[in-house]
Amino acid sequence: MQPWNFMVVRSDEVKQRVHRAFSEAHREAAEMFEGDKRETYQSLKLEGILESPVNICITCDRERTGPTVIGRTHIKTMDLYSSVCAVQNLWLAARAEQLGVGWVSIIKQQALQEALGIPDNIVPIAYLCVGYVSHFYQKPELETAQWLPRLPLEELVFFDQWDNRKSADEESLIAQIEQDRGFAQQ
């Protein structure tokens, strides 16, 4: 299953169109938050459409190999998920080359399709801004901005059944993950 396309965007005109679509959605999104939260929202760096040299739109063609696709016979969203895996592969490969990648998700799908001439039967999955950055954060930006705290591992890892946190191995597994995370941040 290769349902994806990679659209490499370098045209200033196209970037301007995408940026206008972002700006409109961004204004709408700000209205959804109140008080301090709105102020914090407005202070966040949420896109780099115009200043990054390359934007990349990854799409999914849901009809590419016909109605019956291996691995999609029972879970129809597997094609969307495959395209997301392709996005994440690109993201990590770019990061390994010291390139920053930002995923612009504050945008209306229809406006993005119009800006890039994407037909109605193709789903845009991700719009990425790619370029060298001044620095990388040690922690996710939203965690640093105290938008939401990082969730404790104990709430995220279950054993054998939903919500089962009791396991002889739980403590050692969680401890190992914490240790590995510390190693990764060194």
Added chain:
Amino acid sequence: MQPWNFMVVRSDEVKQRVHRAFSEAHREAAEMFEGDKRETYQSLKLEGILESPVNICITCDRERTGPTVIGRTHIKTMDLYSSVCAVQNLWLAARAEQLGVGWVSIIKQQALQEALGIPDNIVPIAYLCVGYVSHFYQKPELETAQWLPRLPLEELVFFDQWDNRKSADEESLIAQIEQDRGFAQQ
């Protein structure tokens, strides 16, 4: 946004339940292919539920941080996509440790939820079989089995607008990707 949970499955009883759900869907899927295609389908290795020591189910809680979530104000599927990114991160991290990972997608979502006690409001995204393997393939298994050919890069990479394959840089970019792919396979 951390909508995911990681369910670590090692119980033989739970694995048996998941395997029965796979087997049922697998039989149904085989019926969807005809002749040689069905024979090829039946010869493929599509799961390792019972023989892998650890199975991991990654889920998505679509209501975790309330109705208004940054990055999800305009594209509602971003939470599903975030969980898929978490799957791919785990997959690549495992591969870097020489661990094999297989994504079982031939299964009914409802049957998987029942086997793991996952509530109706939680979406199972991926069911992974994790373990050491005898070898890694040089090419994707479905390509080797001649199920479908790999698509040419020229059909997958566009410039600035949908279906625009004409670019001064196209040839050099495609050539560079081909070269990098060769390097990765060495």
